[in-house]
Amino acid sequence: MSTPDIRWKQRFQNLEKSLHFLEQAIEIQNPDIIQKAGLIQFFEISFELSWNVLKEYMEEQGFTELRSPRDTIKKAFEIGLITDAHTWLQTLQNRDLTSHTYDEETAEKLVREIESVYYPLLKQVANQLKSEL
Structure with a gap:
């Protein structure tokens, strides 16, 4: 069984990958609905990994x-x-909302918030934790 020290570092590597994929999704110009759904999914994954890495x-x-x-x-x-x-607490609330969002208008709003607020927030904590490695 891995030690907590190793566990958070391993999960951090997954966080970096997830944030990279989220960044790639954000860079897509004029994304279609499928690409937006992917961006939202990468946000959900990145948020989950972020708080879990912080916890560990x-x-x-x-x-x-x-x-x-x-x-x-x-x-x-x-x-x-x-x-x-x-x-961060607003991000948690909106992450919870993403799994119950089925209309395009709400998805559009969420995509804009991910791009302008949530991705930079998650990236900032990843950079902070990277300095602890």
């Missing part, structure tokens, strides 16, 4: 009370790993 990293640091994305986000803010807890 903080558990390695001795923080053991992290049971949910919300707990993890609050603690990461408290110890300075992230700087905008409000936007």
Whole structure:
């Protein structure tokens, strides 16, 4: 069984790959509905990996009370790993919304938010964690 130290580092590699795919999806000019769905899916994956990497990293640091994305986000803010807890919590809320979104108007709005707010937020935490490797 792998140690927590190795686990967060391995999951971090998956996060970097996922963010790379998300970035590629964002760069598509005039995406069709299928490409937008892919972009949203890469966002969901990247967000899941982000909060899980944060959780595992903080558990390695001795923080053991992290049971949910919300707990993890609050603690990461408290110890300075992230700087905008409000936007992170909004990202969590919108990630939850993505699995229940079936209309194109909502998908369009979400794609714009992913491009302008959520991708930069996830990339920022990835860069922060990369410095810890």
